[in-house]
Structures are given as structure tokens and as C-alpha cells.
Amino acid sequence: MIYPIVVYGDAVLRKRATNIKEGTDLTELVENMYETMHGAHGIGLAAPQIGKSVRLFVVDGTTLDDEPTLVDFKKIFVNPQILKETGEEWDFEEGCLSIPNIREDVWRKENVRIKYFDEQWNAFEEEFTGMKARIIQHEYDHIEGKLFIDYLTPLKKRMLKGKLADISKGDVDTDYRILAPLKKIILAFN
Numbered sequence: 001m002i003y004p005i006v007v008y009g010d011a012v013l014r015k016r017a018t019n020i021k022e023g024t025d026l027t028e029l030v031e032n033m034y035e036t037m038h039g040a041h042g043i044g045l046a047a048p049q050i051g052k053s054v055r056l057f058v059v060d061g062t063t064l065d066d067e068p069t070l071v072d073f074k075k076i077f078v079n080p081q082i083l084k085e086t087g088e089e090w091d092f093e094e095g096c097l098s099i100p101n102i103r104e105d106v107w108r109k110e111n112v113r114i115k116y117f118d119e120q121w122n123a124f125e126e127e128f129t130g131m132k133a134r135i136i137q138h139e140y141d142h143i144e145g146k147l148f149i150d151y152l153t154p155l156k157k158r159m160l161k162g163k164l165a166d167i168s169k170g171d172v173d174t175d176y177r178i179l180a181p182l183k184k185i186i187l188a189f190n
């Protein structure tokens, strides 16, 4: 099942998500997350982006032809916990399915050490680097209630204010279904 993607302005994107009870059957949720992410041509999707405030995200970089380091990067992170971020900060232009049509440079550390479960509740502790680390950091931020635009300078943020307001009203072009918080309210008054 493909969910509409919750966009900027919805409170669920600003909440710290809660851990999932160990042993919970995640088959359906994970299947729906992958389907939703692929339907929107994303390389990562966190549960809050489909309106579920739980600590789970999926990543799939295997379809990116121009990123050879990601050929094997298809994973599910359940109840993840970042233990350490190390290395130099580097910048890269990020985007987000919840903030359509906005891309900005974000600085992040090179390496990330993370503890997580897979969908079968096997426990892992691993270190990721470069683009893999960046995707993890971006998705992890989602379950902490953070968005990539939070890293921008006050000036940049001011410049994006109008576009962000449009997004929260659903006034944005996407090739996937979105759920815009202010659109819901407007419809409710009609």
C-alpha cells in the first residue's frame, strides 16, 4: 500500500518518534514503506513521513546509477541509535520527500556508528561512511523530529519561508501523493 507522504508543517515531522516494541511483526509496515519510497523515487523514508511516529526508516540507494558506493545499500533500521559521528564535515545538496522541490547544501560528519535492529529483530552495530552515512543521518533526523532545513542559516531559512508555506498548504508540484497539514484544515472548513 502506497501512503501519501506527509509534508512540511505537519506536527508528526517535529515529534521525537518512539521505539517499537521488540518482537513486533513489521512485515506489512516495511513493505508499505518500501512501496511508498519507491513510488516517490526516494532513497530513504522514515516512518513519521507516512504519519507514524515510530523509530523506523528504510533506505535504498541501489537504483542510483551515479552512486556506485550505494549498490548494496538497501536496509531497514528499526529502533536505531546513533552512537558516534566522527570525521570531517562535508557538504552535499540534500532534498527530502517531505519538502518537495527544495534542495540545499547541508554539512554533516563523514562517519556514523549506529546500533539498530533489522525487520527480523536481529541486532547490529555498524559503521557507515560517506553517502551511506549521510542518508542515515538524514533519515535518523526524521525520527528525532529534525529536518535538513534546520541546518540552514537564518538568511537561507528566511528566503525559503514562502516556498515552505506553500508546501504546507499543498501548493506544490509532486509526482507522488502528499498529505499537507494546512490543506486538511482548509478542506475541513469547506
Ligand code: NI
Pocket (backbone or CB within 6 Å): 095, 096, 097, 098, 138, 139, 142
Ligand atoms: Ni527526508
